[in-house]
Amino acid sequence: MNGQTSFVQQAPVQAETSARFPDFHPPLDRQAALPEANRCLFCFDAPCASACPTHIDVPKFIKKIASGNLLGSARTILDANILGASCARACPVEVLCEGACVMHRYNKQPIQIARLQRFAMDSLHASGAPLPFAPAADTGFSVALIGAGPASLACAAELRRRGIRAVLYDARSLPGGLNTYGVAEYKLPLVESLREIEMLAQLGVEFRFETMIDPAALAKLERDHDAVFLGIGLGAIHQLGIAGEPLPGVTNALDLIAGYKSGKLTRVPARVVVVGAGNTAIDAAIASVRLGATDVHIIYRRGEEQMSAFSFEYEHARLEGVKFVWNAQPRRILGGAAVEGIELTRLADSQDGSIVPHPGSEFRLPADLVVLAIGQSSQTEPLAALVQLDRGRIRIDRATGQTSNPKYFSGGDCTNGGREVVDAVADGKRAGIGIAAWLGAPVGKA
């Protein structure tokens, strides 16, 4: 831990928050895990492993659960995905491993891969055993990683396992980025993200917290290190650009989620309107319900079928009592000293396929809190002179993570526009291997 205090000890855990956000997918116990593990067919070149961005050898870790080799199972997972515990909880497995399971074509119920993966990872954590990998002998190379989110963490693990120094810089006081602050607590509690990173840190990863990297600082890092990994994620959530937006009571989904996860926010008012219908909007809406709201609406410009949230997230939100307002767009936010409501207008399809406001269709929804969840902007603009961008995203070679500037590598949301934790881990992993190869470090890892 490089003399730092434990991340887990620093976790701002609120008992009330934990009680309000119990596991959405409760853990399997041994008696449930074994028959489930035995149900796995042990496919050759398994589709679940191919569907996993980090290519976890799913049948291999599942058969190790079945044989009782739980630490070996966890090692199999971590070898492919150093954030295997987080991914077991946060991954949308319905469209990944479990979605690819051949059981859909057989007896229809896919293997519960995520819960088995969590079972193996929980077993490792409960055993108190250390991370089953050690750093390789020091190569003398050093890499700076900007951002301490999943992409940088995965990259750092690959580097350390090849004897390359890895120094992570992050603006926050705790590591993990969105993995720590942005995943719904009923999927991945903040403390669990920190527990996993604490384990990863056993590889000798160095952290520099509460550090903002501006172009001048980046130039210095470039001089001081042999390579730089950009894992900076996305920027702030977009603004609506309408009247009333600066009113107290207008917030955004990421601030809301980070706020309750870090214990700063324990209640929300009764009436909440969430604008946007992506997965983050769903998370914010469900969080509002859990935090005491009695009347939660999601407003979306288009219809149900165009919504970008996964269908299972949509279902979950409806079960939690979230109401959806389709084909409506905010015109202005109402209120004097604080938010009192939101004025909306109906949208209709025009002949050219775009959607246009339907005149005279204005209506109002009362609200005490308006949460914006209409996508994140990119924050790559200051890098434009350094690396090639593509619609605000850092352009990389997918196989190695290398940018147009050979000394710079990148991965995660800042390169892919905002996907899942597991995609960031996969990017970081490929980039770590790519950096080691580019530096000429030994190919094998410890």
Add this chain to the structure above:
Amino acid sequence: MRAFDAGWGGAVWKTIGEPITNVSSRYSSIDWEGRRMMGFNNIELISDRPIEVNLQEMSEVKRRYPQHVVIASLMVESKRDTWHDIVQRAEDAGADGLELNFGCPHGMSERGMGSAVGQVPEYCEQITGWVKEKARTPVIVKLTPNISDIRMPARAAKRAGADGLSAINTINSITGIDLDTFQPNPNVDGKSAHGGYCGPAVKPIALNMVRAVQSDPAGALPLSGIGGIANWRDAAEFILLGCGTVQVCTAAMHYGYRIVEDMQDGLLEWMAEKGFASLEDFRGRSLPTVVDWNQLNLNYQIVARIHEDLCIGCQLCYTACWDGAHQCIHLDRTAPAPDTARTPAMVEAEAARRISTTPIPKLDPGGLGHTNALTPLERIPRVDEHHCVGCNLCSLVCPVEGCITMERVDDGLAPESWAERTAAGALPVAHMRS
């Protein structure tokens, strides 16, 4: 009596002899992939209650259930008088028949009883003879499987005039060692002894032994089948190999007497479907179809056929054929031409290089519309029928019923067995000796 109430036709009352002292614990089992007691092991001896108590109770049962068959299972010292005495007493108590326990493989065998008798055809013949001198009811000899050739004790029993046989008794076994304590199961104060193995796991062994005895004119007698019978299907199989009755123990210990309901119901349904009015209509019907290997038709050829519409793409057949059979299943359906040189390692290496991402609706237009209902063509293996030897392995590992069928290929050759081929002098002598 509760068993008779549940529908059982008879009971073998096990095993009457001079009371013994049992140990604790006594049982252990093999669980298989989450299912319990696929194989069951005991180190229990015969009855630990006095002979007179057993016999009094037997009289009581016969008085209350005169229509039900009660067979007394007997095991005493290998002395003529002792056997005469116990036979007399059991029959006086109302036993409908006697089963001589020459099979119990543990404990009693160390004292010169049980399988110590069954493993020596001469002893088997001698004691059966003593019993027959006295017995007025049918005498059944229970055979041990812990012997090289089960036909030998069967022949001995037949020579001595036994009226029937029962097979098999339990198989010598150690079910497992505890990997934390290094002690075997079942644990008796840190130690264990070999036990007798039974339950579903032993059925194939029992069927083979039943067949061996029933196909041997010198040993065949009315036979009561034993060994892993848990349902009507098992019972039907034993009867097809010539058994007149079957005995069930482990399954009743596992699930209770109630299992007999489906044994009866299912068997009658099946018999009706097949047009059988009684057991005699199908008893032994499969015996002629089990022959020595040298009678099998060498010119019978089958090949595996994978039904693409049922294939789920697990590729278990592929890996089984490559690593366990004849490397004649390939993953080359999307290749321009059949590619039998592509190895499993090459397939895995390609998969490892593939870059996958989470499909996100707003980032991947049309990306989520894909369905997993159909197996992609590249995941459906192809059988190289010219090299397929028809071993069945792929069809056995395939999890989907009917997806891989073994289909006959007409090679235009007349049937010919190894025996016929060698009799015709068509092969060098060296081959015949191998």
